[in-house]
Amino acid sequence: MSMKLYPPAISNLINQLARLPGIGKKTAARLAFYILGLPAGEAEALAQSILDARESTCFCERCQNLTDQPMCGICRDAARDVSVVCVVAEPRDVAAIERTREYKGAFHVLHGVLSPINGVGPDDLRIRELLSRLEGGTVTEVIMATNPDTEGDATALYLARLLRPMGVKVTRLAYGIPMGGHLEYADELTLAHALTGRREI
C-alpha cells in the first residue's frame, strides 16, 4: 500500500528499514521520515557510518570476532589468559561478557548456533577455526557460552563431545541466566555469577 502513498525513494527507504530485526512497517516509516527531516549532513553521516563499519570491519584471524585489524584487541592483549577460550555465538556476546570485567581469557565467535530447522550445520559455524586453535595444546579449558536455549544447548553439547577427546576441559556457563533468555540482555552481575559458577559438561 505504501508504494502508492510515497515516492519510490521513500518507499524503498521504508522497505529497507523494515528489514531490520524488530522494525515493523510503521516504525520503519517513522524512522524514514525522521531521517528525511534531519539537518543536512546528519542523514549522510548515518549512511556513511554503515558503509564505514562494513568496509573497515573484518574477522579476527584467531577468534573470528569483528575487528578493524587482522587480529582483534582481545587476541592482541598479552595480559589475557590464552589457555581459556570462551565460545560464544555472536560478536555482541563477546561485548556482553567483557562488560562483566570478570573474564580474562580468550574468546571464540561461532557466528551462529547449530539449527537444523534453519539449515545451519557444523560447517556453517567457525568450528574448524576453533579446532585448529586447540591443536597447539595451549588451550586447557573451553567455556561454552552459547545462549541457554534449545539451539544454544545443542551447540554446546555438540562441541563438548567434539572437544573432550582432544583432552581439553569443556565447561558451560552456570545457569544463572534465565532459561530461554538471551545473553546480551543479561545484567552484568548475573553474567558474572554465571561465569564464576561454570561447570564441566
Add this chain to the structure above:
Amino acid sequence: MSMKLYPPAISNLINQLARLPGIGKKTAARLAFYILGLPAGEAEALAQSILDARESTCFCERCQNLTDQPMCGICRDAARDVSVVCVVAEPRDVAAIERTREYKGAFHVLHGVLSPINGVGPDDLRIRELLSRLEGGTVTEVIMATNPDTEGDATALYLARLLRPMGVKVTRLAYGIPMGGHLEYADELTLAHALTGRREI
C-alpha cells in the same frame, strides 16, 4: 563503555543508530551487528536508500508534502477536490489519512506544530505557504488535522483564528481519535470516522 569494546567504526555505527527515535543503545548494538552480518550488498543497499531518499526528495511547491517532483502526486491529481484543504503536522499524517480512502481533498503539511517550549513559533511552520494558497479564493474549507494533544490543539486554534477572517470555513477532525494519541497510529476506521464527524471550530 562501548568505545573500548568495539572498533571505532562499529562504535560510530551504534552511536548513529542510537540517535534514531525509539532506538536505545542495546537495540542500536543489535541493529549494528545485524547490519555487519548482512550478505554483501545488502548493507550498502540500506545506506544507499538513505542517500537516495534524501537526494531525490523535496517539498511539494503547493502542499509542502515530501515528493520527488516539483508538485506531489496528490496536488497533480485533477480528480482531487482543491476546495478542501486538510492541514497536517507531518508528511506521515498525509499517508495516514490517505489510507482511509475517505478523503478526496487536498493537503497542507505544516512540518511541525506550535510549541513555545521547543521554540517553534508560527514562522517555523509552513503557514505562509498555506495563507498564499488561500488567497486565490478556491479553498472554501480547511480541515485542521493536527494531533489531538496540547500542541496540536493550540496549532489548530491558532490557524482557525488566522483563517476565519479570510472567509474560509475551518473545521477540526472529530475526536474519534483518543486524546493524547497520535494520528499515525490510529486505525483506518477511527480516522475515517474522525473525518466524517469533523466540526467547525
